[in-house]
Amino acid sequence: MPDTPFIDIRHAAKSFGSLEVLKDINLQVQKGQIVAIIGPSGSGKSTLLRAINELDPLTSGEVWLEGVQVNKKLSHSQYEKHVNQVRQDIGMVFQHFNLFPHLTVRGNITLAPKLLKGISTEEANRLAEEQLAKVGLSEKIDAYPSQLSGGQKQRVAIARALAMKPKVMLFDEATSALDPELVEEVNLVMKQLAQEHMTMIIVTHEMGFAQDVCDRVLFMDQGVVVEEGPPDVIFRNPENERTRNFLRKHLAAQK
Amino acid sequence: MGLDFTVVPSYFGVLLMGAGWTIAITVAAGLLSFFGGIFFAVVALYGHWAIRLPFRLFAWLFMGTPLLLQLFLIYFGLIQIGIDLPAFVAGVIGLGLHFAVYNSELIQASILAVDKGQYEGARTLGLSRLQTLRYIVVPQAVRAVVPPMGNNMIALLKDSALVSVIGVMELTLAAQQAISRTYRPFEFYLAAAACYYVINLALEAGLRRLERRFQASR
Numbered sequence: 001m002p003d004t005p006f007i008d009i010r011h012a013a014k015s016f017g018s019l020e021v022l023k024d025i026n027l028q029v030q031k032g033q034i035v036a037i038i039g040p041s042g043s044g045k046s047t048l049l050r051a052i053n054e055l056d057p058l059t060s061g062e063v064w065l066e067g068v069q070v071n072k073k074l075s076h077s078q079y080e081k082h083v084n085q086v087r088q089d090i091g092m093v094f095q096h097f098n099l100f101p102h103l104t105v106r107g108n109i110t111l112a113p114k115l116l117k118g119i120s121t122e123e124a125n126r127l128a129e130e131q132l133a134k135v136g137l138s139e140k141i142d143a144y145p146s147q148l149s150g151g152q153k154q155r156v157a158i159a160r161a162l163a164m165k166p167k168v169m170l171f172d173e174a175t176s177a178l179d180p181e182l183v184e185e186v187n188l189v190m191k192q193l194a195q196e197h198m199t200m201i202i203v204t205h206e207m208g209f210a211q212d213v214c215d216r217v218l219f220m221d222q223g224v225v226v227e228e229g230p231p232d233v234i235f236r237n238p239e240n241e242r243t244r245n246f247l248r249k250h251l252a253a254q255k
Numbered sequence: 256m257g258l259d260f261t262v263v264p265s266y267f268g269v270l271l272m273g274a275g276w277t278i279a280i281t282v283a284a285g286l287l288s289f290f291g292g293i294f295f296a297v298v299a300l301y302g303h304w305a306i307r308l309p310f311r312l313f314a315w316l317f318m319g320t321p322l323l324l325q326l327f328l329i330y331f332g333l334i335q336i337g338i339d340l341p342a343f344v345a346g347v348i349g350l351g352l353h354f355a356v357y358n359s360e361l362i363q364a365s366i367l368a369v370d371k372g373q374y375e376g377a378r379t380l381g382l383s384r385l386q387t388l389r390y391i392v393v394p395q396a397v398r399a400v401v402p403p404m405g406n407n408m409i410a411l412l413k414d415s416a417l418v419s420v421i422g423v424m425e426l427t428l429a430a431q432q433a434i435s436r437t438y439r440p441f442e443f444y445l446a447a448a449a450c451y452y453v454i455n456l457a458l459e460a461g462l463r464r465l466e467r468r469f470q471a472s473r
């Protein structure tokens with residue numbers, strides 16, 4: 001099935017109680033594609049991202065990754081096994097890093113591969129060294145997260161996710177919690193991943209970055225995808241009034 | 256009859272032996288209270304209600320009744336139902352479980368205080384619930400309660416004197432034995448107190464080191 005999308009989200013809907021956060025969202029991502037999701041705060045961007053790896057399971061609709069349904073309806077114990085398996089293929093990077101403070105950088109990166117892929121400590125160490133070199137933090141391998149800057153923490157978080165050799169990487173405002181001078185080092189790592197054709201879905205407030213890196217941009221508002229298209233179109237020539245308003249306000253706020 | 260400390264040195268061996276047993280029982284009961292505390296905390300938070308309920312009852316029993324009574328119950332009481340434990344073992348179990356219940360209360364609160372992002376970070380990588388608890392949540396929760404748990408360990412050391420009543424030849428009972436031979440209670444109780452003080456200092460130093468070691472990893 002060459003035409004089936006790598007990631008396929010069909011009629012995704014999600015409610016928290018009576019609050020409808022996602023309303024009939026459809027999103028297809030091809031292998032190697034990079035998609036940015038932009039939109040005002042509270043529009044459901046994080047919820048959509050977290051639905052992809054079942055952190056916030058959908059109320060209805062389907063999520064598929066490479067022909068496997070992520071949100072399969074299964075018995076409790078089978079479901080547990082299934083999500084633990086598919087999550088290994090879906091890397092996620094959070095706004096607040098979520099590094100494990102009691103483990104060194106090495107421990108953060110090697111824990112999951114050792115536990116879940118059954119690789120030896122030496123192999124895991126090599127993997128950690130390799131991933132750290134990639135994010136430019138080889139010298140921090142024995143540091144604890146508390147000894148790192150925000151930008152370094154986020155790069156370690158990316159290395160940790162990459163060590164699982166995921167099929168797709170999800171970024172939820174990976175640079176929003178960083179001091180402005182630390183944003184670029186994280187963006188550089190993400191750009192490098194883009195060059196390696198990692199499939200990525202990136203929730204971001206940085207329009208410049210989205211424009212540089214992404215193949216497609218989705219504008220979300222109030223739980224729906226209002227408009228989507230190539231970055232040039234969305235940023236220079238959006239059709240929808242809401243998109244135009246958002247971008248105008250956003251650009252004004254950034255000045 | 257005035258004070259005469261010159262009798263003490265000839266009972267050094269007895270006191271030292273007693274101190275050794277005090278240390279042994281403190282370490283053994285301390286380990287039991289540590290791992291038992293973690294176990295009770297996890298059961299209390301995540302166990303099925305049918306398991307949680309008896310544990311709750313058990314915790315109430317151990318927190319709401321005197322330790323001395325618990326030691327009697329374990330050592331003398333259990334014999335009636337065919338469980339005849341050596342005094343040392345009974346002492347370790349009594350002290351260990353008693354303080355496990357207190358440690359469990361600390362660890363429970365500390366587990367609940369672990370950031371939601373830690374669970375998400377772990378589950379996102381594919382760790383199961385149990386792996387997340389075992390490798391992420393519990394280690395962090397335990398690190399956070401090293402200081403108050405250390406206080407429990409110091410209390411445990413001091414309360415280990417109670418196991419003298421079931422005949423464990425620890426420091427307090429050793430001092431009593433010396434007293435029964437020399438009729439010098441003041442000198443020997445003071446000597447025993449000095450020994451407790453030294454053990455206590457060592458314990459506190461060890462706890463401070465542990466705290467320092469965990470400083471970066473918080």
Ligand SMILES: Nc1ncnc2c1ncn2[C@@H]1O[C@H](COP(=O)(O)OP(=O)(O)O)[C@@H](O)[C@H]1O
Nearest residue numbers: 016019021039040041042043044045046047048
């Ligand atoms: N766990 C939750 N419980 C209840 N409401 C939630 C929860 N998570 C998100 N929401 C609500 O869902 C809406 C969308 O949130 P979110 O997906 O975080 O938006 P965004 O990432 O675009 O800022 C918001 O109104 C938010 O308050």
Ligand SMILES: [Mg+2]
Nearest residue numbers: 045046047173
């Ligand atoms: Mg968000």
